[in-house]
Amino acid sequence: MGRSSKDKRDIYYRLAKEEGWRARSAFKLLQLDEEFRLFKGVCRAVDLCAAPGSWSQVLSRKLKGDEGKGTEVKIVAVDLQAMAPLPAVTQIQGDITKVSTAQEIIRHFEGQPADLVVCDGAPDVTGLHDVDEYIQAQLLLAALNITTHVLKPGGTFVAKIFRGKDVTLLYSQLKIFFSGVTCAKPRSSRNSSIEAFVVCQGYTPPEGYVPNMSNPLLDHCYDVDFNQLEGPNRVIVPFLACGDLSAYDSDRTYPLQLDPNKAYQYLPPTQPPIQPPYQKACLLRKHNLLAKENLSASSTPEPSACQEQ
Ligand code: SAM
Numbered sequence: 202m203g204r205s206s207k208d209k210r211d212i213y214y215r216l217a218k219e220e221g222w223r224a225r226s227a228f229k230l231l232q233l234d235e236e237f238r239l240f241k242g243v244c245r246a247v248d249l250c251a252a253p254g255s256w257s258q259v260l261s262r263k264l265k266g267d268e269g270k271g272t273e274v275k276i277v278a279v280d281l282q283a284m285a286p287l288p289a290v291t292q293i294q295g296d297i298t299k300v301s302t303a304q305e306i307i308r309h310f311e312g313q314p315a316d317l318v319v320c321d322g323a324p325d326v327t328g329l330h331d332v333d334e335y336i337q338a339q340l341l342l343a344a345l346n347i348t349t350h351v352l353k354p355g356g357t358f359v360a361k362i363f364r365g366k367d368v369t370l371l372y373s374q375l376k377i378f379f380s381g382v383t384c385a386k387p388r389s390s391r392n393s394s395i396e397a398f399v400v401c402q403g404y405t406p407p408e409g410y411v412p413n414m415s416n417p418l419l420d421h422c423y424d425v426d427f428n429q430l431e432g433p434n435r436v437i438v439p440f441l442a443c444g445d446l447s448a449y450d451s452d453r454t455y456p457l458q459l460d461p462n463k464a465y466q467y468l469p470p471t472q473p474p475i476q477p478p479y480q481k482a483c484l485l486r487k488h489n490l491l492a493k494e495n496l497s498a499s500s501t502p503e504p505s506a507c508q509e510q
Pocket residue numbers: 223224226227249250251252253254255256257279280281282295296297298321322323324340
């Protein structure tokens with residue numbers, strides 16, 4: 202395959218190079234902005250999971266303008282990976298699942314909240330769809346957690362989401378914090394991909410909500426004990442797998458003789474049902490009255506005969 206074959210196959214890949222964007226994903230944010238006017242009045246913006254930096258480039262160009270005007274504009278970009286420097290963008294090499302990252306962002310904004318938080322985060326894809334969807338959802342919840350620490354009331358949060366089978370659960374959780382939640386698919390995001398973007402507008406945390414990193418699926422690594430969180434602070438329903446790993450697996454089939462020293466012996470149920478719905482059917486079968494009506498046989502009993510049993 203020649204060097205130009207990707208240019209032929211992927212128009213956004215080609216355009217990104219022509220226009221000087223570090224990745225084709227720049228067009229996703231630009232197209233989201235065309236629809237939602239994300240950058241209107243924004244001075245402080247956070248780009249979570251920013252490397253290699255095309256979304257930060259978009260923020261820089263759109264908020265500061267080509268001539269570098271708008272000196273009050275501050276952009277903070279966070280990623281696990283190092284990123285080549287960008288004008289007007291402060292970089293934090295860090296993990297968005299850590300509260301220390303939230304604190305570092307706040308320090309850069311000198312205590313002022315952000316107007317906009319964007320997150321194009323993606324874990325390394327395994328190819329196992331359920332696993333990928335799950336990890337992506339966890340990353341989105343981590344981004345939401347960090348957003349609750351840094352976003353101003355009324356602010357906007359935009360994040361990549363995988364439209365998997367449990368996506369409505371994520372929408373419900375986002376709706377707790379934002380007055381408007383929309384799922385958007387920019388033209389530059391391939392139709393064959395389950396990727397989309399949630400645009401969450403009007404940040405309104407529940408009354409009394411104290412920002413925390415309490416995603417119960419992540420916080421086993423941290424000091425937060427989510428069982429201590431109550432009321433509006435416990436908005437994410439915890440899921441816990443219980444029981445020792447050596448306990449029987451309810452989805453497996455086991456041999457009848459579990460104990461090699463004891464022969465299998467059938468035991469009747471401890472308390473059979475008192476009046477089960479199948480009782481009548483059992484009675485009919487006992488009297489051979491349950492067979493389907495055979496129209497050709499003259500000996501078929503009248504249905505009323507069954508009822509009288
Ligand atoms: N928006 C970027 C751009 O336009 O250049 C592309 C982002 S790339 C699709 C996804 C990024 O998520 C990767 O750089 C990866 O390092 C980052 N990432 C994944 N998990 C992360 C985490 N827990 N904390 C910070 N960054 C993370």
